[in-house]
Structure formats: structure tokens, C-alpha cells
Amino acid sequence: MLDERDRRILDLLQKDATLPVAEVADQVALSASACSRRIQKLEEAGYVERRIAVLDRERIGVPTTVFALIKTAHHSDDWIESFRKAISDIGEIVEAHRLTGSYDYILKVVLPRVEHYDVVYRRLVKRIELFDVSAFISMEILKSGHALPVDYAE
Amino acid sequence: MLDERDRRILDLLQKDATLPVAEVADQVALSASACSRRIQKLEEAGYVERRIAVLDRERIGVPTTVFALIKTAHHSDDWIESFRKAISDIGEIVEAHRLTGSYDYILKVVLPRVEHYDVVYRRLVKRIELFDVSAFISMEILKSGHALPVDYAE
């Protein structure tokens, strides 16, 4: 369903959505009108989830990243519900996955500084019981991709 | 430097950058022109890093997420350089951090399906020596935030 041009278009837009259609058209060797049509099709088909502004971590006051790996003994529906709610309420937790293996959950937490992790940790354990939480502080971001590989898209 | 309106504007745009200025203006009780000016100021001041299209993981063919936690014995400049290069080259690795603590690195990997993790793993260990790699498969995304908390911004 998608050809190389479509993938290229998606890749360009996921890196910079402010690109004028005319410029995208240039880069994929297409006329502006044809390119505009393709972009519309791609959006209608749901390839583009949404368009967002990526804020600057430094400027926005949360330059620090901590990953929290969580083990829990509780797996009741009630507990899970409370946990979900807590995750959703705490803004510093920007990403959360339920895992397989020796840890049950991973949280990505953004903070003004490392010491602030304690505040978030307390806010979390006040609401739910956790068996074990290991915090890993990010010292350096090697790749901060909002970009997905487009090679598998069809 | 920022007031409540500015934070609100940033929050709206980081959730949906397609919002017409007029609508953002409405939500913060401002005229379109005043709002447009504020957005410009915010961009000039560097609060907005960029604007991007977020692609649909399912549609784009990489619905599966795996977190790889890595320990390494090597810390020479050469090794680090090779590691960086590998990370940067492998598209399935969408995020990478250098950590403190019992693990040295964390990678977020996106894949067409779990079995494909092996392909990425082999591609990585072919290029660099790793002491230990633990893979944690995401069974469920509880929060997939591209959104930062704006409360700390000033």
C-alpha cells in the first residue's frame, strides 16, 4: 500500500512537521499538489497519529531523566486500578510500561534535578504499595528519538 | 518570565500542534493576535524545540516495545565511539541513555514483533562487545507521554 515516497514523506514529517508541502514535494521529487494529496491520504489512513510541539527539556525546567524499575507483589484489579490512576495523575511520569520478566513496570520520570526524584517517589508510594523500586539516573541521552523507523510500514 | 497563560499555551501545543491559533487563543482567553505573538515569543525563546508528526506505531509496523538494559566491561573511548555509532545506525533503537547504577545503558527498541528483537540484538553485538544485556518486553503501554509537565517552566 505504501511506496518508498510515502515512507520518505512520513519520515520527513516525523522529523519536522513545519516543512511546507512544497519542500516535502521537492525532496520526494513530486509536485506540490501530488504531495499534498499523498499526505492527506496518509493522514486519513491513520499513519499520522497526531502533530505535536516538542518542548525543550532544559527550557521547560525538567532536564533530568530517571528510569524507575518496579516490582510489586500486588496484582489485584483494585491495586492495578490505583496504580494506573497514580501514573496518570503524576505529571513527572511521562512514560510507563507493564513488563515481562523480573520487573513488573518501568517508568520514565522527568525532573528539575535528581533530588526531586524523592518527591515523586513519595507521592507514588503514598498512594500504592510497591515491593521494590530501583532508580536508574540518566547521565546522558545518546538518542532521544521521537522518530520511528519507517522501513516496516506498509 | 512565563505566566500561567504561556504554560497553558505550551501545554496545548505539546498535545496538539494542529490547533488553530484562534482556538488556543480562546482557551487562554486572549485574542488571536496576542496569542500568535506569545507563541512566537515562546518559540524564539526556545521553549519549543520543534514540531513533529507522531506516527502510529501499529500502522507504521512497529507495535512492539522492548527495553534493553546493558552492562559492559568496556569504557574506552574507542568502545564508546563504536557504541554510539551503532545506536545511531540502528533505527529500531529509538531511545538510549547512559545510566548510573548497576546498568550502564538503557535502550528503548521498537519492533514489528517480539521475535524481531533477536535481529536487533545480533546486529548490535556484531558491532560491539557487551557484558550483559537484559531484555524487558513491554506488555502494555500505560502512559506514552510525549508530554512534559509544564509546571516547572519559567
Add this chain to the structure above:
DNA sequence: GATGAAATAACCTCCTG
């Protein structure tokens, strides 16, 4: 210094050839 209203400019989209 920041606002709102109106004028201007830029852009996208649709239509025609």
C-alpha cells in the same frame, strides 16, 4: 509593555488545462 481589531501576507487546496 501588552492587548484587540482590522489589514496584510502566506499557505493550502481545489479546479482547470
Add this chain to the structure above:
DNA sequence: CAGGAGGTTATTTCATC
């Protein structure tokens, strides 16, 4: 696919507070 008209949206100007 190229070119241009028409409509929509954003930006700039200007007067005002």
C-alpha cells in the same frame, strides 16, 4: 503534473489601555 484562483489561517500594523 503544472499553474492559478479562491478560501482559510496566521501575522503584522496600528491605535488604545
